[in-house]
Amino acid sequence: MARQPAVYIMASGRNGTLYIGLTSDLMARIVQHREGMFDGFSKRYGVNRLVWFAMADTMDAAITREKQLKVWKRSWKITLIETDNPTWRDLAEDWGFDPLPPPSS
Template sequence: MDRQPAVYILASWRNGTLYIGVTSNLMARIVQHRAGSFGSFTRMYGVKRLVWFAMADTMEGVIAREKQLKNWHRAWKIELIEADNPTWRDLAEDWGFDPLPRPSSRA
């Protein structure tokens, strides 16, 4: 998968913190998130699991979809994820990424 516009959802764990983003290179962006290259939200909350994504022909298309998803209720986002990924599996593993460690229990 080379450069192709994508909108994606990352999660910290099942039903955990969600992050919605766009990119022109999803694999490279996953590498960045896993490395903690972004010093903000995703690193602070350990949001690294790719649980949903959609490709489009244009950046305008994925940006419009991103804005739509960010305005959705959390329950709708969870329904979207679980429609294709009911176990919240890390989809990046399908591209050869190492499995992420299971989150520790939250006290």
Template sequence: MRERQPCVYILASGRHGTLYIGVTSDLLARLVQHREGLLKGFTSRYGVIRLAWFEMADTMAAAITREKQLKKWNRDWKCRLIERCNPEWDDLAISLGLPPLRTIEGTR
């Protein structure tokens, strides 16, 4: 993965939990911001910090177009998209080099 590359991503609070769709040019930096609660709003309020799915794009315009498309999808479609490549809803940020999320009351 290039250091800075347009990307659309889906975060989840847990398996089949609350979902958030976002876009960024630096996925690792954005994931750290979400995990540390530096982005006040929806994700910090609902604990949506697990990277469930992501897709790289050639341009930021393409990433934004894809983000808008996904935001229009119904929840079942979004869950199926995640489960095609991540059936266990694992935190994909670990495969990108971030440490595992801390366990809180039995959650992964």
């Protein structure tokens, strides 16, 4: 996958904690989330599964979309995820990432 702006949602598991972000390199960002490379929210809550993403033509478009999603109600975000990914599977596996262990409860 070539570098291209993207907005994405990571989750700790089905109906778990959600993290919305943007990047110009989605593959690298997935690695960062999976390996807990940054201290903070996503590391603290184990938000490491890619459950939704959308590529954007420009970084400005990605920023605008990210800002929209961040103010959405949680139920809207869940509907967005489940429209394309009803089982909340880790979409990173489609690009050769190893499956993650089931989330701890």
